[in-house]
Amino acid sequence: MTQDSSPGPSGFLYQTYRCDLWRGFFDGALSAGAQTFSLFIAIRYYSAGEGIKSLIAGAPFMGMILSLLLVHHLSGKGLKKSACGAWPSVITGICLIVAAWAPSLELFALAVIAGYIFRGALLPFLTSIYHDNYPHDQRGFYFSKPLLMTVGISGLFGYVGSSLLEVSLNYYNWLFTWLGVCGLAKAWAIYSMPSQTLEGRSHDHPFGNLKYAVQDREFGYVLFTWFIMGFANLWILPLRVDYVASSTYGIEASPLMVALIITIVPETMRFFFIPFWARLFDQMNFVVLRMILNVLFGTGIALFFMSKNLMVIGAGSALIGISFAGGSIAWSLWVTKYAPPGRVTAYMSVHVCLTGIRGTIGPMIGYWAAAQIGTTMTGWVSCGMMFLATALLVPEIKRGRRPPPTS
Numbered sequence: 001m002t003q004d005s006s007p008g009p010s011g012f013l014y015q016t017y018r019c020d021l022w023r024g025f026f027d028g029a030l031s032a033g034a035q036t037f038s039l040f041i042a043i044r045y046y047s048a049g050e051g052i053k054s055l056i057a058g059a060p061f062m063g064m065i066l067s068l069l070l071v072h073h074l075s076g077k078g079l080k081k082s083a084c085g086a087w088p089s090v091i092t093g094i095c096l097i098v099a100a101w102a103p104s105l106e107l108f109a110l111a112v113i114a115g116y117i118f119r120g121a122l123l124p125f126l127t128s129i130y131h132d133n134y135p136h137d138q139r140g141f142y143f144s145k146p147l148l149m150t151v152g153i154s155g156l157f158g159y160v161g162s163s164l165l166e167v168s169l170n171y172y173n174w175l176f177t178w179l180g181v182c183g184l185a186k187a188w189a190i191y192s193m194p195s196q197t198l199e200g201r202s203h204d205h206p207f208g209n210l211k212y213a214v215q216d217r218e219f220g221y222v223l224f225t226w227f228i229m230g231f232a233n234l235w236i237l238p239l240r241v242d243y244v245a246s247s248t249y250g251i252e253a254s255p256l257m258v259a260l261i262i263t264i265v266p267e268t269m270r271f272f273f274i275p276f277w278a279r280l281f282d283q284m285n286f287v288v289l290r291m292i293l294n295v296l297f298g299t300g301i302a303l304f305f306m307s308k309n310l311m312v313i314g315a316g317s318a319l320i321g322i323s324f325a326g327g328s329i330a331w332s333l334w335v336t337k338y339a340p341p342g343r344v345t346a347y348m349s350v351h352v353c354l355t356g357i358r359g360t361i362g363p364m365i366g367y368w369a370a371a372q373i374g375t376t377m378t379g380w381v382s383c384g385m386m387f388l389a390t391a392l393l394v395p396e397i398k399r400g401r402r403p404p405p406t407s
Helices: 009-044 050-074 081-100 105-121 123-133 139-167 169-191 208-215 217-234 237-245 255-283 286-305 310-337 344-373 375-392 394-399
Strands: none
Touching: 009 050, 009 105, 009 123, 009 139, 009 169, 009 237, 009 255, 050 081, 050 105, 050 123, 050 208, 050 237, 050 344, 081 105, 081 123, 081 169, 105 169, 123 139, 123 310, 123 344, 139 169, 139 255, 139 310, 208 217, 208 344, 217 286, 217 344, 217 375, 217 394, 237 255, 237 286, 237 310, 237 344, 237 375, 255 286, 255 310, 286 310, 286 375, 286 394, 310 344, 344 375, 375 394
């Protein structure tokens, strides 16, 4: 297949693909910053309390809630989707540079939280660009390559950054400066993507897009099961860092070991399994694919929290990484299988907003639950919720091959 940069579907495809590779590159560093370094610096350098840790962990999901309002207010204003997706990343970059040189925990936390809020707010615009510019039966394939770039850079940056912090925690200043530069460069990559004008809205209420979860029964039911599964996953994620880094649980691993378990091992597994899951996403019954991923997630979480042995924890982390390989593709693209043309951004804003709600309250409830029933039992509860969500999807299997919407 030859490359074509001319106007038209083929030219748009390859220009989008090239720009998305750059976006994936810079987003890899931002991903490691969100998953590991923001919480690690708050815990080890600033000795942050539970409230600030929960807010930092929940910041990307607060941005997802904001995305619903952002889509509403920008719709119908004649703006290109690429511009709508680029400006939040500019704000992310500026905020992370401020965080790098913040003189206090309060300013560091405020800047990190604001930066990752805006990182999460741009997602519906990106999915809509993929829907417009990639063929419906190859979206998984084209999306998987930039995702591989994100995962690879996240693992590499996780190793380099943790090695710097092993030498001195004070190097976090330069670490977060680089994160800020990556946010600005990511904005350039998104802005360079060819895109259509953002669609108009059919309602005046800022939360009006939520109506699609009711009007489209199949879309709404999958969202419901996804909420159960996603909550079970997201309320336990920040506890992984606390579980291996804090002295509370008797492990207190080194910075390098924390990065190895939390970022490097799962991101490496994601890297190797993304092409496999991308192929299945394009070819397989989507509901069955979602069920398989739920089971893998649940098993990985159970392994992670059932032991203080780093080998067992590492095995659970590896299984979580394999699950995230498929989960990342399914989460980013599944709406394109359900939304009719002209409503992809709106449908995605609903999905992203609901993810944001469970991601925002999840860490707070997760820390509370761990204090009440223990981290291990919290992990088992999460595992049970994963299997419940899987069972609820069984009636939807026959609808999993629903053809691409045409109206």
